[in-house]
Amino acid sequence: MKKLILLILIACVGTVNAQDKYAKGMEKAFQLWGEQKPMEAANLFERIAMAEQDNWLPHYYVAQINTIYSFGVTDLEQLSKQLEKAKEFTDLAKAISPDNPELLVQEAMINTAWIAFDGATYGMTLSGKNTQLYQKALELAPDNPRVIFSKAEWDMGAARYFGNDIAPYCKDIERALELFANFNNDTPFYPSWGKDRAEQVLAQCKS
Numbered sequence: 001m002k003k004l005i006l007l008i009l010i011a012c013v014g015t016v017n018a019q020d021k022y023a024k025g026m027e028k029a030f031q032l033w034g035e036q037k038p039m040e041a042a043n044l045f046e047r048i049a050m051a052e053q054d055n056w057l058p059h060y061y062v063a064q065i066n067t068i069y070s071f072g073v074t075d076l077e078q079l080s081k082q083l084e085k086a087k088e089f090t091d092l093a094k095a096i097s098p099d100n101p102e103l104l105v106q107e108a109m110i111n112t113a114w115i116a117f118d119g120a121t122y123g124m125t126l127s128g129k130n131t132q133l134y135q136k137a138l139e140l141a142p143d144n145p146r147v148i149f150s151k152a153e154w155d156m157g158a159a160r161y162f163g164n165d166i167a168p169y170c171k172d173i174e175r176a177l178e179l180f181a182n183f184n185n186d187t188p189f190y191p192s193w194g195k196d197r198a199e200q201v202l203a204q205c206k207s
Helices: 002-034 038-051 056-068 076-096 101-117 119-140 145-161 167-182 195-206
Strands: none
Touching (some): 002 056, 056 076, 101 119, 145 195
């Protein structure tokens, strides 16, 4: 009995230590990102992801950083390298956490980066996929502000492209901002981005 209790205590201590190491690693990665060292942050998130193969979050942040810093890249080789890594880690995250609306939004962002780079080449094939991704995300999480905002911003871009009114999507941005005020997830390091960007987009609606 004493041996069993000792083994349980050792296992508990090991779990706590592992969680503490994970938390410190994630905090350090976010610190690097905040210090304008995104690729150093992505590399650290990647190392954490390899150690935390049942946790989708570090995989998500590898994908997110490589996607965000692909917008504006003009070199195809660099863009391909970053977006292929983003897709790889998004797929790994989806294998861990299927039907995750945050990952569907992330996948759509990868597609958007390709379209932004070369709309003539990638627009026809990826625009329809994005519409499907955002619709599925909305069905899974109708009250997730990032889902509503990201879908609305995508729909706005399509409306502008075809010369249609963006006003209906401005209402969606307003709803997203209302949801941002109350949205909460207790999972440490859960995505929380979007509010500032939504406020900027709404300001454009009113200008």
